[in-house]
Amino acid sequence: MTAHRPATRQEQPVATRPGTDLAVRVRGLRKSYGAATVLDGVDLDIRRGEFFVLLGPSGTGKTTLLRTLAGLEAPDGGEVLVPARRTTVYQEPRLVQARRVLSNVTIGQPRGAATRAAGARALAEVGLADKVRAWPATLSGGEAQRAALARALVRDPELLLLDEPFAALDALTRLHMQDLVADLCARHRPAVLLVTHDVDEAVRLADRVAVLRRGRFSVDRRIVLDHPRDRNNPAVLDYRRDFLGELGVSSTR
Numbered sequence: 001m002t003a004h005r006p007a008t009r010q011e012q013p014v015a016t017r018p019g020t021d022l023a024v025r026v027r028g029l030r031k032s033y034g035a036a037t038v039l040d041g042v043d044l045d046i047r048r049g050e051f052f053v054l055l056g057p058s059g060t061g062k063t064t065l066l067r068t069l070a071g072l073e074a075p076d077g078g079e080v081l082v083p084a085r086r087t088t089v090y091q092e093p094r095l096v097q098a099r100r101v102l103s104n105v106t107i108g109q110p111r112g113a114a115t116r117a118a119g120a121r122a123l124a125e126v127g128l129a130d131k132v133r134a135w136p137a138t139l140s141g142g143e144a145q146r147a148a149l150a151r152a153l154v155r156d157p158e159l160l161l162l163d164e165p166f167a168a169l170d171a172l173t174r175l176h177m178q179d180l181v182a183d184l185c186a187r188h189r190p191a192v193l194l195v196t197h198d199v200d201e202a203v204r205l206a207d208r209v210a211v212l213r214r215g216r217f218s219v220d221r222r223i224v225l226d227h228p229r230d231r232n233n234p235a236v237l238d239y240r241r242d243f244l245g246e247l248g249v250s251s252t253r
């Protein structure tokens with residue numbers, strides 16, 4: 001694990017915590033921008049292999065929390081412990097247009113046949129075996145996001161950070177991508193933090209859902225349902241109604 005404590009540098013010294021099943025441990029995390037307090041003493045544990053989903057109204061600090069776990073924001077206070085092997089998938093795929101798909105997936109990895117083979121395997125896992133030599137500009141939005149997932153996968157992350165990765169996709173593609181991510185995470189078992197606005201997505205994928213409001217979690221709740229989850233299951237609808245209520249939206253069943 002890497003410890004992030006208040007400091008001016010982006011990346012902090014490494015501290016490992018052997019013998020724990022926690023991938024993420026956050027205590028009393030505070031972050032402000034000017035006079036605006038965004039995170040006001042957040043506590044968060046994510047276990048290894050746990051799929052944690054963060055909901056919350058716009059502008060409440062979800063991305064700030066994710067970026068802090070990514071090591072891109074320094075906390076003003078508190079303690080953040082995360083594994084060194086972590087990677088982020090964003091709303092947009094962020095592919096390098098001048099590189100072919102395989103080269104995008106293996107970017108930053110050691111050169112060589114083993115890396116190329118790992119990249120090709122990751123592309124096959126996301127259903128892009130036939131796009132290894134394609135250029136990013138020739139991919140659909142869903143395919144480009146699959147390539148971004150393959151780029152994450154090839155790094156074998158202990159912590160996978162997903163910042164609204166399906167938000168820009170059409171509704172049907174979004175459902176396919178949710179299934180794909182559920183499959184990949186069940187197979188590779190990273191700890192996951194997914195930021196989303198989509199309550200259905202949260203209830204479909206999460207082991208645990210938290211709602212971030214006014215700098216803290218107003219709800220932090222385990223979803224005790226088997227996968228795959230039928231969106232018409234009354235228990236799924238109950239969770240959905242509760243989370244929508246927490247977000248200030250009424251739902252009709």
Ligand SMILES: Nc1ncnc2c1ncn2[C@@H]1O[C@H](COP(=O)(O)OP(=O)(O)OP(=O)(O)O)[C@@H](O)[C@H]1O
Nearest residue numbers: 033036038056057058059060061062063064065197
């Ligand atoms: N670099 C920054 N400088 C100043 N203010 C910032 C910065 N980054 C975020 N903020 C502010 O912090 C607050 C939280 O932003 P953040 O992006 O974390 O919220 P969010 O919950 O992810 O929002 P959304 O759901 O709309 O994506 C917002 O008011 C935002 O304007």
